[in-house]
Amino acid sequence: MTDTSSIMAKKRSYGGLSTGTVAPWVICTAILLVLPYVFQSNSALTIMNQMAITIVFALAYNMLLGQGGMLSFGHAVYMGMGGFMCMHVMNWVEYENIPLPLPLLPVIGGLFGMGMATIIGSFSTRTAGTVFAMISLGIGELIAASSVIVVAFFGGEEGVSGDRTYGLPVFGYEFLTKIEVYYLTAGWLVLSALLMYLFSRTPVGRMANAVRDNPERAQFLGYSARWVRFYSFCASGFFAGVAGGLFAINFEILTEENLNLVTSGSILLITFLGGVGFFFGPIIGAIVFTLLQSVLSLQTELWQLYVGALFVLTVMYFPGGLAGVLMMHVVPYKLGKLGTLVVPYIKTLIPAAIGILGLASFCELMFHFKHAAVGEHDMSLFGIEFSTHSPIPWIVIIGLTVIGFWLAKRSSAELRETWGNANVMTSSKEGGAQ
Amino acid sequence: MTAALELEGLRKSFGKTEIIRGVDLSIGKGERHAIIGPNGAGKSTLFNLITGRFPQTSGHVRLHGHDLAGKAPFEINRMGLSRSFQITNIFPRMTVFENVRCSLLWSMGYKYSFWNMVSKSRALNEGAEEILEQINLSSRRDLPAGVLSYAEQRALEIGITIAGGADVIMLDEPTAGMSNTETDYIVGLIEKVTEGKTLIMVEHDMGVVFGLCDRISVLVYGEIVATGEPEAVRADQAVQEAYLGAALEAEH
Numbered sequence: 001m002t003d004t005s006s007i008m009a010k011k012r013s014y015g016g017l018s019t020g021t022v023a024p025w026v027i028c029t030a031i032l033l034v035l036p037y038v039f040q041s042n043s044a045l046t047i048m049n050q051m052a053i054t055i056v057f058a059l060a061y062n063m064l065l066g067q068g069g070m071l072s073f074g075h076a077v078y079m080g081m082g083g084f085m086c087m088h089v090m091n092w093v094e095y096e097n098i099p100l101p102l103p104l105l106p107v108i109g110g111l112f113g114m115g116m117a118t119i120i121g122s123f124s125t126r127t128a129g130t131v132f133a134m135i136s137l138g139i140g141e142l143i144a145a146s147s148v149i150v151v152a153f154f155g156g157e158e159g160v161s162g163d164r165t166y167g168l169p170v171f172g173y174e175f176l177t178k179i180e181v182y183y184l185t186a187g188w189l190v191l192s193a194l195l196m197y198l199f200s201r202t203p204v205g206r207m208a209n210a211v212r213d214n215p216e217r218a219q220f221l222g223y224s225a226r227w228v229r230f231y232s233f234c235a236s237g238f239f240a241g242v243a244g245g246l247f248a249i250n251f252e253i254l255t256e257e258n259l260n261l262v263t264s265g266s267i268l269l270i271t272f273l274g275g276v277g278f279f280f281g282p283i284i285g286a287i288v289f290t291l292l293q294s295v296l297s298l299q300t301e302l303w304q305l306y307v308g309a310l311f312v313l314t315v316m317y318f319p320g321g322l323a324g325v326l327m328m329h330v331v332p333y334k335l336g337k338l339g340t341l342v343v344p345y346i347k348t349l350i351p352a353a354i355g356i357l358g359l360a361s362f363c364e365l366m367f368h369f370k371h372a373a374v375g376e377h378d379m380s381l382f383g384i385e386f387s388t389h390s391p392i393p394w395i396v397i398i399g400l401t402v403i404g405f406w407l408a409k410r411s412s413a414e415l416r417e418t419w420g421n422a423n424v425m426t427s428s429k430e431g432g433a434q
Numbered sequence: 435m436t437a438a439l440e441l442e443g444l445r446k447s448f449g450k451t452e453i454i455r456g457v458d459l460s461i462g463k464g465e466r467h468a469i470i471g472p473n474g475a476g477k478s479t480l481f482n483l484i485t486g487r488f489p490q491t492s493g494h495v496r497l498h499g500h501d502l503a504g505k506a507p508f509e510i511n512r513m514g515l516s517r518s519f520q521i522t523n524i525f526p527r528m529t530v531f532e533n534v535r536c537s538l539l540w541s542m543g544y545k546y547s548f549w550n551m552v553s554k555s556r557a558l559n560e561g562a563e564e565i566l567e568q569i570n571l572s573s574r575r576d577l578p579a580g581v582l583s584y585a586e587q588r589a590l591e592i593g594i595t596i597a598g599g600a601d602v603i604m605l606d607e608p609t610a611g612m613s614n615t616e617t618d619y620i621v622g623l624i625e626k627v628t629e630g631k632t633l634i635m636v637e638h639d640m641g642v643v644f645g646l647c648d649r650i651s652v653l654v655y656g657e658i659v660a661t662g663e664p665e666a667v668r669a670d671q672a673v674q675e676a677y678l679g680a681a682l683e684a685e686h
Contacts, residue, residue: 201551203544210536213525219507220485220517222540222598231546 024280025194032186036179045178051290052182052189053246058271058282059196060239065268066276067200068232069212070125071133073264074140075240080259081116081143082109082241084153086248087160094166102167102175106188106245113241114234121233126226128215140264147256159255162248175249185246192239197279199235208232269311275321284322302363332422340422344415348408355404357382361397436499438463438602438632439484439515444493446476446483446656453479455656456493461649463601466633468643471653477636478520480653481606484634485517486510497602512540516600520607520636522587526580530571530590533579535562537597562597568627569593585616589623596627603628605635609642621646644668 035048057079064070086109093100124135147154154160164181165174173180199205207228210218215225248254257263266289274285289307296303318325332338361381368379369388377387386393437460446454453476461467469477482488484495486507495502497515505513525533535552538561544550552558566572569589574582579590588608596603608624609617621642624633637643643650644664651661652673660670667673 198551199548201553202548203539203550203552204546204548206532206536206552207539207546209528209532210525213527214523216487216507217519217523217525217594218536220511221537221594222508222511223546224506224508227546231548235548 025190029190032190036182042178045182047290047294049178049182049185049250050294051287052185053243053250054267054270054286054290055283056189056192056246057240057243057267058274058286059193059279060236060243061267061271062276062279062282063196063199063208063232063236063239065271066278066281067205067212068128068208068229068236070128070229070233071136071268073133073137073261073268074143075136075236075267076259076261076263077120077140077143078113078116078237078240079244079247080254080263081244082106082113083244083248083254083258084160085109085112085241086245087162087252087254088153090162090164090167090248090252091160094163099168101170102164102249103170103184103187105167105249106242109245109248110238110242113244114238116241117234117237121230121237125229125233128212128229137261140259140261144256144260147259154256154259155254157256159253161253164249164252181250185250188242188246192242193283196235196239200279204228204231269307273311273314273321275323275325275327277320278323278327281321281323284326288322300364302360302367305363306360332419335422335425337422340418341415344411344418347411348415351404351407351411353404355401355408358397358401358404362401365393365397437461437496438465438498439634440494440496440499441484442494442496444480444483444495445491446479446488447491452491453656454483454490457653457656457658459651459658459661461632461634463632464630465649466628466647467635468647468650469634469636469653470638470640470643470650475653476656477653478606481517481604481636485515485604511598511600514600515602515604516595516598517604518591518595518606518608520610522584522591524579524587524591524594527578529576530579530582531562531566531575533590534565534593534597535559537594538562538565541598541600565593565597569623585612585619588612588620592620592623592627596631600631602632602634605633605637607636607638609637609639617642 036045039045039048057075060079061072061075064072064075086105089098089100089105089108092098120135120139124132124139126132148156165176167175175181175184200208207218207223208231210221211223211225211228218225218228244254244258247258270285270289271282272285273289274283275281292303292307292310296306300306314321320327329338329341332341364381365379365388372379372388377389378385379388380386439459439461441457441459444454444457445452457480469480471477479488483490484502486502486505486509489504497510497513500513502510502513525536528536535558538558539552542555542558542561544552544558563572566575569592571582571586571590571593574586579587582590592605592608595605605624609620612620617639624635625646633647635643635647647664649662650664650667651658652667652670653659660667660673662670
């Protein structure tokens with residue numbers, strides 16, 4: 001074992017780009033290019049733009065949370081400030097005829113976000129942990145409150161709005177249509193994600209991980225934990241500002257909502273849901289959350305309840321987030337045992353899905369029963385119409401829920417056993433699964 | 435010739451309790467020096483004072499003739515002093531290789547660079563591989579450091595400590611909690627990696643101390659009661675009364 005791996009270590013080459021690292025980027029870029037041809041409707045484009053902005057923001061946030069171990073409760077400030085600045089610049093471009101092409105606007109947002117982060121970070125990054133979290137919360141509240149005080153910059157309650165189409169046309173594009181904005185946003189998404197990934201591979205990016213794991217040890221290796229945190233914080237502020245600039249371009253309006261604690265809280269939720277431990281975690285989180293927010297909210301008024309439940313369950317049972325759940329399967333895959341999991345998964349997850357849908361239906365039924373207009377007894381779930389005042393739907397829904405969960409629980413033992421087997425080597429060879 | 439490390443009238447109090455009560459010690463370049471003493475004598479506190487983890491109450495610490503007063507740990511490290519900890523202190527969620535590579539970054543001049551890719555530097559990566567080879571952890575290269583066995587983690591910590599090329603190495607109980615074979619292994623490792631460097635260690639295992647070190651200081655209640663060659667210290671009446679006797683008693 002030792003001999004072979006030391007030979008492998010000697011063969012390892014440095015500096016070259018391997019297909020393993022380049023391929024995901026190429027594939028994702030290709031998907032981004034093709035997506036508008038698959039989902040052509042205007043609302044789909046809106047959702048995808050929203051998604052791209054959230055991904056940039058979540059990745060920026062994870063530079064702090066996942067990479068640097070800093071829990072911020074006020075990161076909307078940097079995105080919001082970048083966005084507000086971009087709105088003002090957009091208006092100056094319109095009134096003063098400044099020759100600034102629109103695609104460069106996010107750079108300004110980024111620089112402004114970074115400027116803010118430099119100021120705040122200069123004192124907040126002294127320690128990580130509770131002190132940092134509390135300062136971020138305080139600053140978040142402070143800036144959100146100043147939005148109604150400093151009206152010249154934040155525009156008071158109605159916010160600041162503008163028109164993106166007055167910038168210098170780029171190759172004839174004036175960004176009148178959604179699709180043009182989509183490609184602009186997607187371009188920035190790929191660029192920022194790539195830069196953030198590369199940042200994590202630089203000495204200061206590596207040391208961010210080291211400081212997260214053990215700030216004291218990092219100090220005894222010649223690095224000041226505070227400076228390492230500060231650099232991460234500034235870089236994160238830059239990309240949050242870029243996200244703000246993209247938001248300004250897309251929605252042409254920024255309000256207090258972009259700065260407040262709700263936005264700060266949801267980016268924490270998104271990042272955690274996706275998984276803080278992996279670079280791509282926040283991307284998954286942003287996609288899932290935006291879909292839930294936009295698609296589920298059209299279906300039900302209770303969508304926030306479901307998102308909240310999902311978040312709590314993720315924190316409790318899968319602290320690695322959705323990315324962690326995906327990456328759990330790497331070991332079985334490497335051992336060639338992924339196939340053995342398929343049947344137990346079907347046996348457990350389908351009843352579980354029925355149980356969950358049953359439970360959700362019960363919530364919907366209850367909500368309708370309690371809150372529908374007086375005399376309004378008819379509701380529809382999954383295309384089936386029924387009366388909430390007849391006992392049959394109640395019995396069916398409760399029955400399905402109980403049976404679903406019971407079946408899932410019964411087969412979960414088998415799943416657990418198969419999972420255990422799939423994670424260990426059957427032969428006596430050393431290495432691999434740990 | 436200036437000493438590698440010189441302590442002069444070093445004192446430390448926590449509140450009214452004086453833990454270090456005036457330590458004077460001079461350790462020459464290339465010397466292997468052990469600090470021994472009963473539990474609570476202040477050995478770890480002394481280490482923490484030297485490395486800037488705590489500020490001293492009074493007195494001086496000089497590294498190659500430079501006073502370390504008011505310097506932060508990272509500044510002291512940059513001046514060529516590196517230490518390990520009594521309780522294993524590594525980066526548990528990073529891979530073994532990353533642990534070592536991070537400890538090479540500063541000494542290789544990368545500082546807070548965000549324009550270099552760590553994977554592109556041949557010197558950096560080969561340097562890290564070399565250290566892994568030295569501490570025999572090449573086969574554990576890609577595992578998270580937190581899953582290693584205790585002895586392996588201790589070896590890794592020694593690797594991290596020496597990686598930056600510091601010429602004064604301080605090890606705080608490197609063999610604590612180890613079996614005999616593990617201890618022999620770690621002692622061999624320490625001997626190998628500190629070749630030509632100044633080594634200062636706190637150690638409980640007398641076998642280790644007498645075998646490895648050129649000189650020994652005995653610290654009792656915050657004061658050094660004896661300093662000298664192992665044989666001289668072993669024969670010293672005051673030491674036997676104050677410490678070795680007690681240590682022998684404690685073993686029974």
